[in-house]
Amino acid sequence: MEYSQQFCELFFQALRIRLVEERIIELYPSDSIQSPVHLSIGQEAVAVGACRDLRETDLVFCTYRSHAYYLAKGGSLAEMFAELYGKVTGCARGKAGSMHLAAPEVGLMGASAVVASTIPHAVGAALAAKRLGNDQVVVGVFGDGATEEGVYHESLNFAVLHRLPVVFLCENNGLAVHSSQKARQGYDLLEHARSYGLSVCHIAEGYDFVKVADTMSDIIQRVRLTREPVFVEIRTYRYKEHVGPGEDFMCGYRQQEEWLAWKRQDPLEQYGDLAETIRPAIMKEIEEAVHFAMSSPFPSVEELLRDVV
Amino acid sequence: MSCNAAVTSLLNGQAASGLRAEAGTEVMSYRDALHWTMRDALQRHYSVLIMGQGVDDHKGIFGSTTGLAQEFGADRVMDMPLAEEGMTGVAIGAALNGLYPIQTHIRADFSLLAMNQIINLAAKYKYMFGGRFDVPMLIRMIVGRSWGQGAQHSQSLQSLFAHIPGLRVVMPSSSQSILDTYPAVIDRYRGPVISFEHRLMYDLQFYVAPLSPGQEIDPFGSRLVRPGEEVTIVATSIMVLEAMRAAEHLARVADIQCEVIDLHCVSSPDWDLVMHSVEKTGRLVVADTSWREYGVCAEVCRVVAERNPGCLKAPVVTLGMQPAPCPTAKCLEDLFYPDLRQLVGVLATLVTGNEIHGLPLPDTQSMADVYKRFKGPF
Ligand SMILES: Cc1ncc(C[n+]2csc(CCOP(=O)(O)OP(=O)(O)O)c2C)c(N)n1
Numbered sequence: 250m251e252y253s254q255q256f257c258e259l260f261f262q263a264l265r266i267r268l269v270e271e272r273i274i275e276l277y278p279s280d281s282i283q284s285p286v287h288l289s290i291g292q293e294a295v296a297v298g299a300c301r302d303l304r305e306t307d308l309v310f311c312t313y314r315s316h317a318y319y320l321a322k323g324g325s326l327a328e329m330f331a332e333l334y335g336k337v338t339g340c341a342r343g344k345a346g347s348m349h350l351a352a353p354e355v356g357l358m359g360a361s362a363v364v365a366s367t368i369p370h371a372v373g374a375a376l377a378a379k380r381l382g383n384d385q386v387v388v389g390v391f392g393d394g395a396t397e398e399g400v401y402h403e404s405l406n407f408a409v410l411h412r413l414p415v416v417f418l419c420e421n422n423g424l425a426v427h428s429s430q431k432a433r434q435g436y437d438l439l440e441h442a443r444s445y446g447l448s449v450c451h452i453a454e455g456y457d458f459v460k461v462a463d464t465m466s467d468i469i470q471r472v473r474l475t476r477e478p479v480f481v482e483i484r485t486y487r488y489k490e491h492v493g494p495g496e497d498f499m500c501g502y503r504q505q506e507e508w509l510a511w512k513r514q515d516p517l518e519q520y521g522d523l524a525e526t527i528r529p530a531i532m533k534e535i536e537e538a539v540h541f542a543m544s545s546p547f548p549s550v551e552e553l554l555r556d557v558v
Numbered sequence: 559m560s561c562n563a564a565v566t567s568l569l570n571g572q573a574a575s576g577l578r579a580e581a582g583t584e585v586m587s588y589r590d591a592l593h594w595t596m597r598d599a600l601q602r603h604y605s606v607l608i609m610g611q612g613v614d615d616h617k618g619i620f621g622s623t624t625g626l627a628q629e630f631g632a633d634r635v636m637d638m639p640l641a642e643e644g645m646t647g648v649a650i651g652a653a654l655n656g657l658y659p660i661q662t663h664i665r666a667d668f669s670l671l672a673m674n675q676i677i678n679l680a681a682k683y684k685y686m687f688g689g690r691f692d693v694p695m696l697i698r699m700i701v702g703r704s705w706g707q708g709a710q711h712s713q714s715l716q717s718l719f720a721h722i723p724g725l726r727v728v729m730p731s732s733s734q735s736i737l738d739t740y741p742a743v744i745d746r747y748r749g750p751v752i753s754f755e756h757r758l759m760y761d762l763q764f765y766v767a768p769l770s771p772g773q774e775i776d777p778f779g780s781r782l783v784r785p786g787e788e789v790t791i792v793a794t795s796i797m798v799l800e801a802m803r804a805a806e807h808l809a810r811v812a813d814i815q816c817e818v819i820d821l822h823c824v825s826s827p828d829w830d831l832v833m834h835s836v837e838k839t840g841r842l843v844v845a846d847t848s849w850r851e852y853g854v855c856a857e858v859c860r861v862v863a864e865r866n867p868g869c870l871k872a873p874v875v876t877l878g879m880q881p882a883p884c885p886t887a888k889c890l891e892d893l894f895y896p897d898l899r900q901l902v903g904v905l906a907t908l909v910t911g912n913e914i915h916g917l918p919l920p921d922t923q924s925m926a927d928v929y930k931r932f933k934g935p936f
């Protein structure tokens with residue numbers, strides 16, 4: 250079967266994230282990664298689609314579920330593994346673990362473990378972009394649950410009020426830990442954002458990285474030109490438990506059928522032949538990164554009080 | 559000391575709250591004690607409402623609320639939106655109008671989003687309106703620790719709240735402490751109470767003794783948990799267990815007798831108990847779960863300095879977290895928290911008056927390894 254080049258590129262990026270996280274799952278029982286991991290498996294297409302047409306100078310702020318954005322934005326894989334291993338060569342010198350990845354050199358401006366807490370940072374960065382008169386686009390990534398926090402509402406208002414070049418990107422996996430969206434929210438996400446005066450966009454096929462990338466491409470271009478905020482909701486599905494390497498369909502809060510239905514649409518599941526041809530190259534890179542992490546030194550005593558003030 | 563050995567020594571009844579627990583025969587984990595008090599509260603008080611993110615799910619706040627939504631109904635054990643400030647306000651409103659809300663924060667760190675409601679409203683409602691209102695509610699906050707919880711999932715914020723008049727802040731250090739504190743608070747106290755539960759203790763088993771009929775325990779006092787002559791250790795939360803282990807070690811290797819006080823209610827400790835002890839021993843070590851600066855350590859020193867600084871035979875020693883946010887790499891995390899070896903070391907130095915005290919120290923081992931073989935945070 251023939252695949253277009255743009256399909257192949259996105260497929261590669263998404264598969265790379267999945268294989269990295271599957272490797273994390275394999276390594277986890279060895280206890281060398283002593284950090285809670287919030288895996289993005291199932292949600293990779295959103296990150297790779299959203300980041301494809303972002304420039305290195307465009308900024309992304311994200312959540313503890315940060316591996317996919319870190320990699321999609323171009324963060325170093327070796328430094329990510331080193332960080333997970335608690336090594337001084339990690340992207341945060343062993344002080345972040347999985348939940349606070351950052352790669353400012355490529356515009357990944359940090360992940361926070363406090364829900365919704367980086368949404369206003371994206372707005373503030375957009376305020377700076379406006380004041381400084383550059384053409385940066387800033388993306389604030391958050392989950393559906395984060396929209397329940399007051400700071401989300403405060404951020405939407407401010408971005409509209411001051412016409413700031415920010416994309417509010419809601420990765421809607423329908424869950425906050427084990428609570429379903431409808432058990433928590435009495436509003437419709439899109440209607441709600443629209444009521445603030447934001448232009449809004451909805452993508453139901455969060456598994457379709459081409460669709461996500463093309464739609465996001467238009468949005469990014471528009472924001473770059475108009476300097477107006479946009480709200481985007483992308484439906485997606487988390488395959489693994491909220492935090493940790495396992496599956497949790499036996500726990501009863503969601504149905505395995507949903508997962509199976511989602512997987513039937515997931516290109517990474519559907520195009521096994523393509524995956525197999527790409528896989529060796531990615532696995533090689535992953536093993537090199539793991540080796541780098543394993544052979545790197547732990548932080549020394551001086552690291553403990555370094556960078557406090 | 560292996561994990562099991564640590565737990566067994568706790569099981570010997572020594573480390574359970576209060577001397578009373580030595581008489582205890584029943585064994586109960588910290589988690590089960592929490593679950594028992596939550597269920598008991600729902601059963602005995604129609605007004606009790608448990609509210610928090612995930613209180614009704616299969617993990618039930620680390621097992622402390624599991625099954626209660628099924629048993630008592632989703633309108634009494636309510637899952638909450640991710641809206642800490644708003645939901646704290648809702649809890650205050652419910653408390654003002656006849657309910658007794660028990661709110662949970664699966665990490666104390668998330669309560670920082672609710673500071674406005676807790677400090678500007680809950681703490682002041684009674685005073686600001688001339689005593690015309692009560693805000694009876696319990697806010698349970700869990701202090702996470704280890705396994706790379708890091709800067710935003712591990713903070714022990716007791717001093718932030720204890721600083722504020724109007725709030726009662728407790729730090730249960732055993733199953734008995736929970737059984738003594740929660741029912742009494744829920745039954746009898748009409749103001750906001752904040753409780754810091756330590757995640758590392760959830761799996762620990764303790765001996766507990768039921769209250770004898772008519773017996774009432776002050777839920778806000780401090781507890782003398784081990785009598786001794788040579789040095790006073792004032793400790794909070796899991797540091798009480800560390801203090802007990804240190805005291806046992808020194809008694810064994812050098813017949814040094816440490817007196818251990820569980821401060822328990824850090825917002826209004828029993829200062830007479832503390833002063834009486836320090837006046838007796840003349841030596842004081844304060845071991846807290848948080849930073850020393852402007853915290854419990856500093857506060858204990860303030861009171862000793864104000865009341866009777868002359869009783870000290872040597873300067874006070876304080877132990878707490880290093881003055882940094884919590885790092886994730888285990889090697890740094892182990893340096894970040896004080897360990898048993900360090901505690902024994904300062905006690906030995908203090909009592910012998912000599913840094914080269916020659917006493918054997920216990921092996922260095924991270925507290926997380928001792929208390930729990932912890933795999934993943936939830
Ligand atoms: C302020 C705050 N409250 C609660 C939590 C605990 N918590 C961590 S992730 C999460 C669910 C967030 O759901 P959502 O925003 O949809 O993101 P998802 O995990 O689904 O990607 C919760 C409640 C937290 N980290 N921060």
Ligand SMILES: [Mg+2]
Pocket residue numbers: 392393394420421422423424425426
């Ligand atoms: Mg979600």
